[in-house]
Amino acid sequence: MxxxxxxxxxxxxLVLVLSCLYSYVLALSQQDTSTEDPVSEIRHLLPKAxxxxxxxxNVTVQLxxxxxxxxxxxxxxxxxxxxxxxSWFRRRDWxxxxxxxxxxxxxxxxxxxxxxESDDWTLQVKxxxxxxxxxxxxxxxxxxxxxxxxVNLHVVVPQAFILGSKDYHVQxxxxxxxxxxxxxxxTPPQYVFWYHNEHMINYDTQRGGINVSTETGPxxxxxxxxxxxxxxxxxxxxxxxxxxxxxAFSNVFVSHGDKMAxxxxxKAAGGAANLSVICSWLWSFLAVVFLGLR
Numbered sequence: 312m313x314x315x316x317x318x319x320x321x322x323x324x325l326v327l328v329l330s331c332l333y334s335y336v337l338a339l340s341q342q343d344t345s346t347e348d349p350v351s352e353i354r355h356l357l358p359k360a361x362x363x364x365x366x367x368x369n370v371t372v373q374l375x376x377x378x379x380x381x382x383x384x385x386x387x388x389x390x391x392x393x394x395x396x397x398s399w400f401r402r403r404d405w406x407x408x409x410x411x412x413x414x415x416x417x418x419x420x421x422x423x424x425x426x427x428e429s430d431d432w433t434l435q436v437k438x439x440x441x442x443x444x445x446x447x448x449x450x451x452x453x454x455x456x457x458x459x460x461x462v463n464l465h466v467v468v469p470q471a472f473i474l475g476s477k478d479y480h481v482q483x484x485x486x487x488x489x490x491x492x493x494x495x496x497x498t499p500p501q502y503v504f505w506y507h508n509e510h511m512i513n514y515d516t517q518r519g520g521i522n523v524s525t526e527t528g529p530x531x532x533x534x535x536x537x538x539x540x541x542x543x544x545x546x547x548x549x550x551x552x553x554x555x556x557x558x559a560f561s562n563v564f565v566s567h568g569d570k571m572a573x574x575x576x577x578k579a580a581g582g583a584a585n586l587s588v589i590c591s592w593l594w595s596f597l598a599v600v601f602l603g604l605r
Contacts, residue, residue, distance in 0.1 A: 491551030
């Protein structure tokens with residue numbers, strides 16, 4: 312009975328320890344990393360957007376591009392909509408951006424586009440930034456109340472990366488193949504350049520055997536770099552640089568066949584060693600917990 316009781320207590324403590332570790336990791340992963348909300352202290356006093364009874368439009372734009380937030384009000388039954396009846400608000404801080412064709416912000420990136428005698432009141436946002444993310448309200452004031460249209464603006468940041476490991480090992484005389492992927496890019500990049508140690512090689516005719524092909528898509532762009540008959544001097548840093556994102560890097564190592572085999576063996580041994588260390592640490596931790604209960 313004493314042994315069983317001791318085992319039950321040990322199990323309870325172990326569960327408690329693991330639960331605490333899980334709660335700590337979960338708390339770290341849920342930390343708020345958003346920027347400071349300028350109206351957080353009074354947000355509960357502001358009216359909430361009634362999306363159920365008003366139109367909602369989603370607009371996605373690439374970082375730095377121009378966003379066009381649509382808003383259209385047809386003429387009212389008894390008269391034409393006047394300029395002072397339509398206003399744009401940014402709901403994040405309830406800042407009035409425009410009223411009619413006039414702008415009420417020092418940020419010159421915001422402009423309303425309203426062709427004369429048209430129903431369109433499009434809000435133009437130039438050179439979009441991450442802080443432009445959020446909901447915007449186009450509001451029509453009438454004699455009987457307010458009609459609103461909402462636009463959710465999503466500013467996405469393109470990302471570039473080269474498939475595979477950061478260190479690319481290849482045998483002497485074989486073919487180097489690198490693939491660069493640009494994702495989260497609603498607008499395809501105007502160009503994708505490849506560099507070898509800061510030397511652009513897209514159109515390198517002196518080396519020969521270099522081919523670059525780029526495939527653009529609605530959301531992703533793939534750029535392929537192929538170098539035949541790899542030589543020792545082909546080793547070094549390779550950079551994929553697109554017009555709309557930060558560059559991506561990869562290190563290429565050209566080695567003789569015997570050296571390649573040695574490199575592969577070192578990689579396999581390193582992976583096994585890392586797994587052994589993790590297992591050893593875990594068993595040591597469990598042993599300390601159980602010994603402490605005796």
